[in-house]
Amino acid sequence: MKSEFVFIALPACALIAPSAFAVQYLTVEQAQRAIFPGKTFTAAPVKLTSVQRKAIEQASGVRVLHDEQQVWRVSGGGWFIVDEVVGKHEYITYAAGLAADGSVKQIEIMDYRETYGGQIRDQKWRAQFVGKTSKSTLKLDSDIKNISGATLSCRHITDGVKRLLAFYEIAIKH
Amino acid sequence: MLQIVAMRIKLAVTAALLCCVSIVRGDEQLFGFVRGAETLPAHRWEVYQFVTLGEGKREGTYYGTHFETEAEYGLTDQFQASLSLIQHYFYNKGVDGDRDALDNTNAYRFGGFEGSAKYRVLSPFKDPIGVALRLEAGYLLHDDVDGLDQHERYIKPEIDFQKDFLEDRLICAVDLGAEWAWGKQPAEQYPRELSFEGAAGVAYRFAPNWYAGVEIHTRWEYPLFDLSNFEHRVFYAGPSIHYSQERWWATLTWNYQVYGKGVDEPADGQTFAEETRQLFRLKVGFNF
Numbered sequence A: 001m002k003s004e005f006v007f008i009a010l011p012a013c014a015l016i017a018p019s020a021f022a023v024q025y026l027t028v029e030q031a032q033r034a035i036f037p038g039k040t041f042t043a044a045p046v047k048l049t050s051v052q053r054k055a056i057e058q059a060s061g062v063r064v065l066h067d068e069q070q071v072w073r074v075s076g077g078g079w080f081i082v083d084e085v086v087g088k089h090e091y092i093t094y095a096a097g098l099a100a101d102g103s104v105k106q107i108e109i110m111d112y113r114e115t116y117g118g119q120i121r122d123q124k125w126r127a128q129f130v131g132k133t134s135k136s137t138l139k140l141d142s143d144i145k146n147i148s149g150a151t152l153s154c155r156h157i158t159d160g161v162k163r164l165l166a167f168y169e170i171a172i173k174h
Numbered sequence B: 001m002l003q004i005v006a007m008r009i010k011l012a013v014t015a016a017l018l019c020c021v022s023i024v025r026g027d028e029q030l031f032g033f034v035r036g037a038e039t040l041p042a043h044r045w046e047v048y049q050f051v052t053l054g055e056g057k058r059e060g061t062y063y064g065t066h067f068e069t070e071a072e073y074g075l076t077d078q079f080q081a082s083l084s085l086i087q088h089y090f091y092n093k094g095v096d097g098d099r100d101a102l103d104n105t106n107a108y109r110f111g112g113f114e115g116s117a118k119y120r121v122l123s124p125f126k127d128p129i130g131v132a133l134r135l136e137a138g139y140l141l142h143d144d145v146d147g148l149d150q151h152e153r154y155i156k157p158e159i160d161f162q163k164d165f166l167e168d169r170l171i172c173a174v175d176l177g178a179e180w181a182w183g184k185q186p187a188e189q190y191p192r193e194l195s196f197e198g199a200a201g202v203a204y205r206f207a208p209n210w211y212a213g214v215e216i217h218t219r220w221e222y223p224l225f226d227l228s229n230f231e232h233r234v235f236y237a238g239p240s241i242h243y244s245q246e247r248w249w250a251t252l253t254w255n256y257q258v259y260g261k262g263v264d265e266p267a268d269g270q271t272f273a274e275e276t277r278q279l280f281r282l283k284v285g286f287n288f
Helices: A002-016 A028-035 A050-060 A123-127 A151-172 B002-023
Strands: A041-043 A068-074 A079-086 A091-098 A104-112 B045-055 B061-074 B079-093 B105-122 B130-142 B149-165 B170-182 B192-207 B210-223 B232-244 B248-262 B278-287
Touching (some): A028 A104, A050 A151, A068 A151, A079 A151, A104 A123, A104 A151, B061 B105, B192 B232
Antiparallel strands (some): A068 A079, B079 B105, B192 B210, B248 B278
16 A cells, blocks of 8 residues: 555655746847847836826726836837736746837747747747737737637737837837 | 565656656646636647545545546647546545445555546637536446445536636636436445536636635535435535646645535535545646
8 A cells, every 4th residue: 555655646746856947038138139130229117107007008908017117219219128928827028129100010929938829939920910009909819810729828918019009108109 | 575676666667757757847727626618729738647535424534535647638729638547545444324334445446437528619818708518428447435346337518617817817617517327336326326516616826836726516416317316415615726837737625525415314514425524636737
């Protein structure tokens, strides 16, 4: 009987062994170079007021997770923003580059730690966001195609970009 | 001596296999007894080990430990199938009351096999509510109360609902199902039985990788498929804690029998003929 329970206990011990396997695909600098090659960046972090926070949530329909937003002004015009959205287990970190007119230039997935849904790094899926503005619908299965099997990640990134575009209009455009 | 060597070899092989498994990391089930409406993505595998301990009868000492080893595969993003191996270990002594008389037992029993298929109709991440249809069937050689011989065949259709809130950090799930079982004699008095099952739970992700939840599950049994022939009903409730990494997860649940009523038992708020005072369940899962 004792040996039976040793076999049963082993899977529990094995749980302790694996360490977190967080994948950082891009650092901030790498993401900046990927979206705005050859440009220089000036940090311009934004701390939202409660009024701005409410206005962003009202405009986007998406809850603001953090009052402080990492923002860089890009030489020659444009903005580089690092943001987080909720993944199934942990946050998904991504970067958005906005052109001088506030439209999306490019998004890049920086950190992804989820079991499934890594297909959101696919260039074709991310290309759907190019040119989107705060006036865009930005809704899954509407103007953004879903990736079956990665629905949670697709929806949260889509919501995140929608919130960032509202953030641009309310907190950094003027 | 030979037995010791054989056991060491078995341990080494098992440990090596587990180390291989530990290289990959997995997904999760947030509750012990509640299923949500999610399914595996296409062409992905998940392997689970459930250990459920039922403890406590009206008198004496009772431990019924149930082991379910399950392999699950996503055939499409909406449809998954699984196969399970069921095993038991029973230890009971002095459970000799009128309502739950059992022979003293200290033995392993092979349980049998189960298979299931689950189809996700609506996604909890995209649609207003997640809905999945599940069908389970099994063949069991020993009963799960005291390991008595039987040749039970059963089929269990179920519908699972899931509604997420707060960016999918607050998960609410409800399952409703029925079970038709044949071949339960001689472990039970009647050869066939109809049961209704329900479960509900709420879990909240209070920190990255961690969920805490509460859940309740119930079972109502009717021998001979006759709804006028009530046998017993039981409600269990309690907390669960869940931890996950990319390729593995674990869920620990404690459920206490908060209400039970058996037809041949005193109406004192608990039933013991086929149930226990409390249930502990540990689930671990690995994703491939």
